[in-house]
Amino acid sequence: MAATTQLKTHTRARITMNGLTPFVMNNIEHADPEDQLDIEIKALTAKGSKMTPEERAQRDALRWRASLYLGDNGQLVFPARHLIVALSEAAAGISKKTAIIERGAFAPAELEMQFRYETPDGTFSGGAPADLRALYVPRYTFRAMVNGNPSGGRRKSMVPLVRPIFPRWSMATDLIVYHSEIGWDEFTSVVEATGRVGIATARKSGMGRFSAELTAMDDAR
Numbered sequence: 001m002a003a004t005t006q007l008k009t010h011t012r013a014r015i016t017m018n019g020l021t022p023f024v025m026n027n028i029e030h031a032d033p034e035d036q037l038d039i040e041i042k043a044l045t046a047k048g049s050k051m052t053p054e055e056r057a058q059r060d061a062l063r064w065r066a067s068l069y070l071g072d073n074g075q076l077v078f079p080a081r082h083l084i085v086a087l088s089e090a091a092a093g094i095s096k097k098t099a100i101i102e103r104g105a106f107a108p109a110e111l112e113m114q115f116r117y118e119t120p121d122g123t124f125s126g127g128a129p130a131d132l133r134a135l136y137v138p139r140y141t142f143r144a145m146v147n148g149n150p151s152g153g154r155r156k157s158m159v160p161l162v163r164p165i166f167p168r169w170s171m172a173t174d175l176i177v178y179h180s181e182i183g184w185d186e187f188t189s190v191v192e193a194t195g196r197v198g199i200a201t202a203r204k205s206g207m208g209r210f211s212a213e214l215t216a217m218d219d220a221r
Contacts, residue, residue, distance in 0.1 A: 011177045011184065012109065012217040015083075015191060017199070017210040019169040023117075024142050024208065025078070026163050026201040030066040037066040060162045064136060067163045069115070074129030076115040080108035080173055083199065090194035100190075105181035109174035118168035140164055142202065163201060170210075174217065188214060 030038050044051060044059040051059070071077040084106065091100045116125050120134050142165035177187050191212050198208035 009179060011179065013175050013177050013187070014172065014215040014217055015175060016172040016213040016215075017170060017195070018213075019166075019208075019210050020195075021198070021209040022142075022207050023166045023169045023199075024163050024201040025069065025076075025115075025166070026067045027069050035066075037062055041066065060160070061136060063162045064141060064164055065132065068130075068132070069112075070130065071112060071114075075127060076117065076125070076130045077112040078115045078171060078200070080110055080113055083113070083173065083175075083194075084108055086194050086197070086199045087190055090197050091190045093193060093197065100182065103181045105178055106187065107176045107178075109176055113171045113173040115166075116170045117166040124168075124170075135164065140166065144202075165207075184216070 029035070032038060041059060041062045044055050044062070047055065069077050069079065087106065088100055091105075114127065119125055119131075120137070120139070142161075142163045144161045177184070182190070191214060195210045195212050197203060198206070199210070200208045202208065
């Protein structure tokens with residue numbers, strides 16, 4: 001009988017991110033013109049200067065809600081693909097090969113990460129559905145004026161941006177790290193760089209930065 005050799009091609013790594021600066025969430029999936037929340041928001045913004053104060057408040061509340069990622073059970077989640085993109089961007093910033101994501105140096109082992117955050121009562125969420133009404137308060141609301149016409153050259157059209165913000169947060173997930181594309185020490189450097197750059201929205205404002213803990217779930221040979 002022929003001998004079977006199991007090739008060691010990858011390591012499953014657990015990465016735990018503990019927030020150092022607030023996390024601003026922005027769900028880009030609601031940009032779909034057929035999304036119900038997007039339809040409601042556009043119906044209000046179409047009124048322009050004719051919007052009443054109550055309608056402006058309703059628009060802001062809808063924008064805040066539309067920016068959340070919610071799992072099927074109502075828990076807050078964050079797509080693992082955004083971590084892969086953040087790792088790739090950080091790798092390019094520390095002179096690693098810019099095609100690291102295209103080479104498949106690492107891949108998510110799950111689609112979504114449970115997003116844990118400090119709740120209004122001072123405890124950390126532990127898997128229960130998010131109480132959105134309790135979260136729509138100033139402590140969890142990020143407001144800023146942004147350029148609504150970023151591709152318009154010098155012409156700027158400043159519009160209000162309203163997003164959920166979480167002062168204290170953490171996430172954890174498993175990644176598959178492929179040895180032929182990136183060594184363990186190099187991968188560790190990329191994770192550290194990602195923590196310095198941050199993840200999610202408003203990174204240029206210093207948001208989304210974290211410290212990370214890495215654990216090899218099997219031998220990293």
